[in-house]
Amino acid sequence: MVRKAAFLNLPNCRKLANGEVEAVVTTDLGPRILRYGFPGQENILGLCPPEAKVTTELGDWRPVGGHRLWTAPEDIPRSYVPDGTPIECKKLSDLSLRLTQPVEAPTGIEKEMTLTLDAAGTGLTIRHRITNTLRWEITAAPWALTIMNGGGAVIIPNEPYGSHDEFLLPARPMVLWRYTDLSDPRFTIGRKYLRLRTDESLPESQKIGVGNKQGWAAYFRSGTLFVKQFPYLAGAAYPDDGCNCETYTAGSFIELETLGPLRLLAPGACAEHVERWSLFPDVNIGSSEESLDAAMQRAITSLPPLGGFKES
Numbered sequence: 001m002v003r004k005a006a007f008l009n010l011p012n013c014r015k016l017a018n019g020e021v022e023a024v025v026t027t028d029l030g031p032r033i034l035r036y037g038f039p040g041q042e043n044i045l046g047l048c049p050p051e052a053k054v055t056t057e058l059g060d061w062r063p064v065g066g067h068r069l070w071t072a073p074e075d076i077p078r079s080y081v082p083d084g085t086p087i088e089c090k091k092l093s094d095l096s097l098r099l100t101q102p103v104e105a106p107t108g109i110e111k112e113m114t115l116t117l118d119a120a121g122t123g124l125t126i127r128h129r130i131t132n133t134l135r136w137e138i139t140a141a142p143w144a145l146t147i148m149n150g151g152g153a154v155i156i157p158n159e160p161y162g163s164h165d166e167f168l169l170p171a172r173p174m175v176l177w178r179y180t181d182l183s184d185p186r187f188t189i190g191r192k193y194l195r196l197r198t199d200e201s202l203p204e205s206q207k208i209g210v211g212n213k214q215g216w217a218a219y220f221r222s223g224t225l226f227v228k229q230f231p232y233l234a235g236a237a238y239p240d241d242g243c244n245c246e247t248y249t250a251g252s253f254i255e256l257e258t259l260g261p262l263r264l265l266a267p268g269a270c271a272e273h274v275e276r277w278s279l280f281p282d283v284n285i286g287s288s289e290e291s292l293d294a295a296m297q298r299a300i301t302s303l304p305p306l307g308g309f310k311e312s
Contacts, residue, residue: 002091006058007034008047008065014089014097014138017117019269021122021279023115027089030192031099031113033067034278036124038227042220044279045252046147054080065147069111069128072259081106088252095119108134122279130271133198141239142260142273147230150252153188153197155296156245157214159192171240175209186249189288193296196247198254203286205250209243212258215246215306218296219256225280227297228258229306230273236261278303 005015005024012027017039024035035043047065054061056077062084070079081104088100096116103110110131117124128142148154168199174194176182184206188195196206212232219226232246238244239259246257260273280299285292 001094001192002097010273010297011085016095016097016117016124018095018113018117018119018121021117021124021125025089025099025115027087028062029062029085029113030086031069031101032064033113033126034065034280036067037258038122038279038281042224043220044147044149044221044224046149048147048253049215051284056080056245058082063147065127067126067132067144069109069113070143071109071111071130071140072262074143078107089109092116103133108132108138109140122277123148126277127272127276128260129270130247130265131270132267135267137264137266139262140271141153141262142271143228143239143258144275145255145257148219148226148254148256149221150200150254152219152254152256154220154247154249154254154256155193155220155225155292156210156212156247157216157296158190158192158194159213170189172211173209174245175241175246177207177257179205180207190292192197192289192293195196196249198252198295199247203251205248207246207248209240209246210212211242212245216300216303217256218299219254220283220285223282223284225285225295227303228256228282229276229278229303230258231306233257235237240260256259276304283306 005013009015009023010026014025016023016063025033037043048063057088058077059082061082090098098114101111112129114127130142132138139267164183216229244259248255265270285295
């Protein structure tokens with residue numbers, strides 16, 4: 001069902017629920033997904049303090065928290081256009097709705113998210129769309145950023161191992177920012193997985209990005225596993241030197257991000273990027289890469305195939 005609800009001191013929210021999982025969006029700003037979780041249990045999404053903001057010549061942009069839609073590549077002030085005004089919410093069915101932001105005057109971009117909750121289980125499909133309303137072409141990519149509830153770790157799969165005798169060419173890009181320090185203890189780089197965890201005592205920023213061809217990334221916190229699936233288009237030009245999956249942390253703050261390919265958008269043209277979310281309770285990843293791999297394989301093999309996910 002879809003019903004009106006109040007959340008985070010925002011009175012005009014909508015809750016999608018099927019009895020097993022629920023998602024809460026707001027129509028007071030955004031578009032934003034503010035909550036995703038099991039009924040009566042913790043929110044896997046992270047929320048920001050109300051005083052958090054980034055100030056540019058365009059005004060104050062407030063992160064608020066949860067899941068949002070941006071355009072890549074990142075730039076100031078273009079990426080930080082304030083989005084604190086009400087948005088349109090259209091109910092498409094008992095388990096689906098569309099959130100549409102007013103056109104950003106400084107960029108000419110219209111942002112839209114369509115959410116569809118599965119009738120059973122925890123599956124939530126989010127279709128992100130950016131539309132160029134200007135009278136000239138722009139190059140941009142949809143960028144889906146999810147702030148996670150702190151205290152856990154992002155998990156990104158590596159490409160399957162192959163010997164030097166069989167594979168001479170690189171498997172994927174791994175991209176570092178100028179402030180990335182791979183000796184930071186929050187990073188764990190294993191044979192099968194790359195992990196980045198939060199640490200409240202370490203406020204320094206860390207970020208890493210990859211070309212993720214496996215089509216999923218995850219976040220683990222206190223026995224709950226969050227998985228997002230997303231497409232990878234071979235041969236496409238992705239932002240940030242080839243990244244379609246990135247993660248960033250500073251202190252207890254952490255984001256799990258996915259990106260669509262860069263596209264040249266003619267006037268009136270749009271680009272779409274799809275994520276599918278799933279949530280698993282009572283997961284034990286253990287203390288080794290082997291135990292982590294066993295837990296992840298159980299979760300990933302239970303997910304639907306990515307064949308229905310298409311970028312456009």
